[in-house]
Amino acid sequence: MRRSTGDWTPTDAGPALRLSDFDYALPAERIAQTPLPRRDHSRLLVLDRSAESIAHRRFFDLPLYLRPGDVLVLNDTRVTAQRLFGSRPGRPGERVETFLTHRVADGLWRGLVRPGRKMPPGTEIEFGDGLRAEVLERTDDRGGRLLRFTAETGSVEDGIAAHGDAPLPPYITQPLSHAGRERYQTVYATREGSAAAPTAGLHFTQALLARIEAQGVRIARVTLHVGLGTFRPIETEDVAAHAMHPERVTVSAEAAEAINGATGRIVAVGTTSARTLESAAVADRRIAPMDGETGLYITPGHRFQVVDALITNFHMPRSTLLVLVSALAGRDAIRRAYDEALRENYRFLSFGDAMLII
Numbered sequence: 001m002r003r004s005t006g007d008w009t010p011t012d013a014g015p016a017l018r019l020s021d022f023d024y025a026l027p028a029e030r031i032a033q034t035p036l037p038r039r040d041h042s043r044l045l046v047l048d049r050s051a052e053s054i055a056h057r058r059f060f061d062l063p064l065y066l067r068p069g070d071v072l073v074l075n076d077t078r079v080t081a082q083r084l085f086g087s088r089p090g091r092p093g094e095r096v097e098t099f100l101t102h103r104v105a106d107g108l109w110r111g112l113v114r115p116g117r118k119m120p121p122g123t124e125i126e127f128g129d130g131l132r133a134e135v136l137e138r139t140d141d142r143g144g145r146l147l148r149f150t151a152e153t154g155s156v157e158d159g160i161a162a163h164g165d166a167p168l169p170p171y172i173t174q175p176l177s178h179a180g181r182e183r184y185q186t187v188y189a190t191r192e193g194s195a196a197a198p199t200a201g202l203h204f205t206q207a208l209l210a211r212i213e214a215q216g217v218r219i220a221r222v223t224l225h226v227g228l229g230t231f232r233p234i235e236t237e238d239v240a241a242h243a244m245h246p247e248r249v250t251v252s253a254e255a256a257e258a259i260n261g262a263t264g265r266i267v268a269v270g271t272t273s274a275r276t277l278e279s280a281a282v283a284d285r286r287i288a289p290m291d292g293e294t295g296l297y298i299t300p301g302h303r304f305q306v307v308d309a310l311i312t313n314f315h316m317p318r319s320t321l322l323v324l325v326s327a328l329a330g331r332d333a334i335r336r337a338y339d340e341a342l343r344e345n346y347r348f349l350s351f352g353d354a355m356l357i358i
Helices: 059-065 156-163 199-203 206-214 253-260 270-280 320-329 331-343
Strands: 043-048 053-058 071-075 077-079 082-086 096-105 108-114 124-128 131-138 144-151 191-194 218-224 247-251 266-269 281-283 290-294 309-313 354-357
Touching (some): 043 059, 043 331, 053 331, 082 156, 206 218, 266 270, 309 320, 320 331, 320 354
Parallel strands (some): 071 266, 266 309
Antiparallel strands (some): 043 053, 082 096, 108 144, 131 144, 218 247, 247 290
């Protein structure tokens, strides 16, 4: 099985990589603001590395590119984060944004608070209807806080659900209705704890997954709970100097057995699944069960041990996600694919269209 690290030369790897090398012009009107009515009707750009070709399909055509013996790896994390707006007592005109990333225990959450500099430990935030939070401690110097919630009536979790909004990325300006929030979950999301959806998986339906299994493709599920690192941009011009925020990962013995037994390709659904597989790798095409954290940052020059193909969305300029797909396919190939997608009016980012790298 061919292993690819992309079309980089030695001088392209390591410290010589600049953040500006991963920049491109993304018009605001190309950022999808709402999901399509039917998940699997999104477009699919197929980037074939061996043939150096690009094809244009719909996502429901994905089975055409899968073969018996392949293993399709899904990230089954479920988004539980919430975004709430409140104010400090006695300041009704104030707007304090509280982005809860994950629940630590009953009533205890980690999150981001803005403006963070005004929210030291001991600060109280009121959200209405008797729902309050107290800042217990700083967890980082960029707004990260540990918060204890209390509610005068009902449960804290019900109060958070009533006052919270879906934690959509900041480039999506149209809020989802409560009824539409499941559209920001994959159809196979089961394990709670994520701050954002693994968006490459949003294109799948249960019917499409059944078609894929019926043709002899095995489906394995791993878990990476998307954390604050997703919202942290690369801030260093030297791409290699960026540090990823650790995220929680679980790979079961059952998933490891399925992946290690692949007779075809190992196809990761999303950059989160790809990072999970490469974090759990112990040898070529072999992973070990894992329950812990990963801060793996995949950049050009990385030798992929497990991932043969990748299903992904189109990513923000200057992002760790764009760096990862460039590591797999090569910067030049990704640049050509993105230029083609822009010319062909693809929809970009979380609610946008998809790419298959084979």
